[in-house]
Every structure is written in C-alpha cells, then in structure tokens.
Amino acid sequence: MSTVFNFTFVPWFRSVAPYIHMHRGKTFVVAISGEAIEAGKLPSLVQDLAMIQSMGVKIVLVHGFRPQVNEQLAAKGHTPQYSHGMRITDSVALDCAQEAAGQLRYEIEAAFSQGLPNTPMAGATVRVISGNFITAKPVGILDGVDFQNSGLVRKVDVPGLSKILNLGAMVLLSPFGFSPTGEAFNLTMEEVATSVAIALQADKLIFVTEVPGIRSRPQDPAGEDNPIDTELPLAEAERLLAKEPSPTQPTDTGFYLQHCVKACKAGVERSHILPFAVDGVLLLEIYVHDGIGTMVVDERLESLREANSDDLGGVLQLIEPFEQDGTLVRRERTEIERDIGNYSVIDHDGVIFGCAALYAYPENRTGEMAALTVSPHSQGQGDGEKILRRIEQRAKAQDLDSIFVLTTRTMHWFLKRGFVQVPIEWLPEARQRKYNVDRRSVVLVKKLNTN
Numbered sequence: 001m002s003t004v005f006n007f008t009f010v011p012w013f014r015s016v017a018p019y020i021h022m023h024r025g026k027t028f029v030v031a032i033s034g035e036a037i038e039a040g041k042l043p044s045l046v047q048d049l050a051m052i053q054s055m056g057v058k059i060v061l062v063h064g065f066r067p068q069v070n071e072q073l074a075a076k077g078h079t080p081q082y083s084h085g086m087r088i089t090d091s092v093a094l095d096c097a098q099e100a101a102g103q104l105r106y107e108i109e110a111a112f113s114q115g116l117p118n119t120p121m122a123g124a125t126v127r128v129i130s131g132n133f134i135t136a137k138p139v140g141i142l143d144g145v146d147f148q149n150s151g152l153v154r155k156v157d158v159p160g161l162s163k164i165l166n167l168g169a170m171v172l173l174s175p176f177g178f179s180p181t182g183e184a185f186n187l188t189m190e191e192v193a194t195s196v197a198i199a200l201q202a203d204k205l206i207f208v209t210e211v212p213g214i215r216s217r218p219q220d221p222a223g224e225d226n227p228i229d230t231e232l233p234l235a236e237a238e239r240l241l242a243k244e245p246s247p248t249q250p251t252d253t254g255f256y257l258q259h260c261v262k263a264c265k266a267g268v269e270r271s272h273i274l275p276f277a278v279d280g281v282l283l284l285e286i287y288v289h290d291g292i293g294t295m296v297v298d299e300r301l302e303s304l305r306e307a308n309s310d311d312l313g314g315v316l317q318l319i320e321p322f323e324q325d326g327t328l329v330r331r332e333r334t335e336i337e338r339d340i341g342n343y344s345v346i347d348h349d350g351v352i353f354g355c356a357a358l359y360a361y362p363e364n365r366t367g368e369m370a371a372l373t374v375s376p377h378s379q380g381q382g383d384g385e386k387i388l389r390r391i392e393q394r395a396k397a398q399d400l401d402s403i404f405v406l407t408t409r410t411m412h413w414f415l416k417r418g419f420v421q422v423p424i425e426w427l428p429e430a431r432q433r434k435y436n437v438d439r440r441s442v443v444l445v446k447k448l449n450t451n
C-alpha cells in the first residue's frame with residue numbers, strides 16, 4: 001500500500017513543486033463571478049485560495065454579484081435594466097447592489113474565518129481586508145440613456161493595496177467605487193478586476209466563470225466541439241474579438257475575453273478564463289502544466305517566435321556546446337539550415353537564448369521535438385517550459401495527437417512535464433530506422449491535450 005502511495009504521491013509532488021516555486025511572491029487578481037457563488041462554489045474556492053495564498057501568492061479577490069442583485073430586484077418587483085451591455089443603476093438597483101455586496105462580503109469573510117476545519121487548510125488563518133480602494137466616475141449618459149449610478153473605475157489606490165498585500169493579507173473587493181464627493185457607483189466585477197490587475201501590474205488576472213473557456217475554432221468539420229484553447233496568444237484573442245459578435249460565442253465569453261485582452265495589452269502577462277464547474281479549477285490552472293480553461297498570453301513580451309534564416313547563426317551558437325558535450329545529437333548544418341522553419345526560438349534584443357524544433361510525422365499523427373535548448377545563462381527561469389508549450393501549440397495546429405523526444409540526460413525534466421517513457425518500437429518506422437543504437441536514447445511521449 002505504502003509503495004503504491006510513494007509511486008503516486010512522490011512524482012505528483014515533484015511535478016507540482018516547480019510551480020509553487022515559480023509563483024511564490026507573485027500577485028494574482030482573482031475575480032469570482034456571482035454565478036459561481038450562486039452555484040455553491042464559494043467554500044471550495046475559498047479553500048483553494050487559502051492554499052494558494054499559503055504558498056506565497058499575493059491575492060486580490062474581486063467578487064461579482066449579477067445574479068444576487070437581480071434576485072434582490074425581483075424580490076422588490078423590479079426588472080433589471082440594461083443598455084449597451086451594462087446595468088442601469090437607478091436608486092432601487094443601487095440599494096439592491098449595496099445589499100447584495102454587503103451580504104456577499106459577509107459570506108466570503110465568514111468562509112475565510114472558519115479556520116477551515118476538516119480541509120487541507122485546517123488551522124490556517126487567512127486575514128481578509130476590504131476597503132475603499134477604488135475611485136469611481138459615472139458612466140453618464142450614452143446615446144441618450146442615463147446610466148445613473150453605474151460607474152467606471154477612475155483610480156485604483158495602488159499604495160494602499162500593496163501595503164495590505166505586503167502584510168500577508170488578502171484583499172477583498174466588491175464591484176463598487178466611490179466618487180471624491182462620496183457618491184457610490186455600481187461597477188462590473190470584470191472592470192474592477194482588470195483595472196486592479198493593470199494598476200498593480202499583477203502577474204495574473206483570473207476570471208472564475210460560468211463559461212468553460214475560449215474555443216478559437218468552435219467546431220470541427222464533423223460539427224463536434226473543438227477543444228478549449230488552453231493557451232490563446234494575444235493576437236489571436238484580438239482577432240476573435242474583432243469577429244464579435246460571433247454567433248458561436250456566448251456574449252459573456254466575449255465580455256471576459258475583452259477584459260483579458262485589455263489586461264494583457266496593458267502589461268499583465270497572463271489572463272485566464274476558468275470554469276467554476278470544475279472542482280479545484282484554480283489549482284489545476286496554476287499548478288499543472290497544461291492547465292484548464294483558457295490563458296491569454298502576450299507572447300511579444302517573451303519574444304517567442306518561429307525562426308527564420310537570419311536565426312541560423314544564433315541557433316548554432318546555442319546548440320553547439322550541447323552537441324559537443326553529447327547532450328544533443330549532432331545535426332548537419334545544412335540540415336538545420338534547410339529545416340530552420342521547424343524551429344521556434346526565444347530572442348531577447350536579437351540574441352537567441354532558447355530553441356527547439358518540431359519534426360512532424362503526419363501519417364503517425366505525432367512529431368519529434370528536437371534540439372530543445374536554453375542558454376546556460378538563462379536556464380531555470382521557465383524558458384524551457386515556454387518553448388515546450390510553443391512546440392505543443394505548433395503540433396496541435398498540425399493536428400498531431402502527441403509529441404515525442406529522444407533524450408539521454410534530460411529524462412526527468414520531460415517526465416515532470418507529462419511525458420511518459422515508451423519502447424523504441426513506438427516510434428514511427430521512419431524514425432526507428434534513424435535511431436542510433438549506440439546513443440541508447442530514451443523515448444518519451446506526451447499526449448497532447450484534446451479535451
């Protein structure tokens with residue numbers, strides 16, 4: 001029994017450790033939709049947030065309250081009014097919003113105060129601090145429609161928020177803001193979370209929502225749903241938005257995506273849209289390589305791109321030392337030159353410090369990731385992982401179901417990232433014929449996520 005436990009627990013723990021390490025000290029803004037709370041997800045989300053915070057992440061939590069406000073309005077016999085996709089906050093709606101926010105704040109603070117008995121966080125204390133960190137301004141009158149007490153974010157109190165986060169407390173924000181004259185404005189959760197993420201230059205903006213994520217290509221030719229895009233480059237996200245309103249995307253998905261794009265363009269490297277329907281969704285997205293839901297990422301920041309003929313010199317300079325010490329198998333220069341388009345590279349100010357190539361075997365629906373290398377000066381900062389993701393994306397775009405590597409020294413790096421060892425006979429026949437028996441490389445395969 002304990003042997004089985006060791007076999008499952010130890011590798012699992014080791015696979016998670018790099019992510020714990022990577023996220024320590026980072027700032028995440030997490031927005032939980034009112035729908036998630038309505039669906040009874042608050043206790044499990046609170047538990048997971050407490051755990052994430054205990055692993056050194058600074059968290060600003062923003063709650064939504066659309067269904068709760070509508071419920072209050074219904075109880076008062078009032079119909080919610082919207083225009084331009086925004087709520088019109090008249091005096092009744094403002095009362096309802098204040099009541100709903102008060103109630104939800106109370107529930108969230110209570111959930112974090114339970115000492116979390118019988119949970120993985122038993123005995124932990126999570127201090128939650130709310131306050132008037134958002135200055136708002138009125139939406140005003142749009143096309144003749146007076147939005148009354150609906151507002152927009154005017155300013156975020158960054159020094160105030162930073163002070164609290166540095167104290168080790170979690171910040172809790174409601175979608176409310178006040179004008180300098182003390183007037184209250186009803187804001188959207190999405191705008192508050194996005195503005196705070198931008199103002200703090202957070203490392204992540206995360207929406208926990210009723211939608212599963214984004215499908216850039218909604219259906220395959222047979223009419224089946226395509227998988228969710230686990231990673232959506234910013235340019236692709238902008239292209240999708242430009243096509244809006246798309247009949248294949250529920251309006252809410254577009255709304256979340258708009259905010260992710262805004263955050264990404266303003267310097268928040270990663271924005272996520274996650275489904276609350278999946279238990280443990282925050283843990284799965286943050287601490288597992290493939291994640292769940294959609295992550296919008298600004299790849300320009302990373303200078304991760306496909307290689308061209310100008311990169312040949314840089315690629316050679318990078319891989320040569322590893323060919324010499326036997327870590328990488330030596331490739332003919334003419335071969336690399338011919339196949340330079342198969343390479344993806346990370347460059348910084350014109351210097352290439354990471355690369356890998358994808359050689360596809362379309363008839364076997366697999367591809368080899370070759371020559372994965374990160375410059376010794378920048379190893380250990382996640383670049384190897386970024387290149388791996390890029391190669392996975394390229395493989396998916398070519399309709400491949402898996403990628404494989406042959407390695408003599410780097411087996412554990414790949415095992416930690418979802419590869420499994422297979423016999424040499426697994427390789428496509430054409431690749432088997434080229435297998436160098438003397439090198440005795442191990443073959444590792446990773447199935448690509450096709451959820």
Ligand SMILES: CC(C)(COP(=O)(O)OP(=O)(O)OC[C@H]1O[C@@H](n2cnc3c(N)ncnc32)[C@H](O)[C@@H]1OP(=O)(O)O)[C@@H](O)C(=O)NCCC(=O)NCCS
Pocket residue numbers: 017018021322327328371372373374375378379380381382383384385386405406407408409410411412413414
């Ligand atoms: C393997 C390689 C590409 C990883 O690049 P990287 O940018 O350092 O990778 P990441 O930052 O994403 O991951 C770093 C982690 O991998 C670990 N790691 C690095 N080399 C490893 C190896 N050979 N075996 C197991 N783990 C390794 C590091 O210790 C680090 O772990 P930590 O975060 O717990 O400290 C890089 O080490 C490299 O270029 N190695 C030489 C070439 C090579 O072996 N290529 C593979 C050919 S098949």
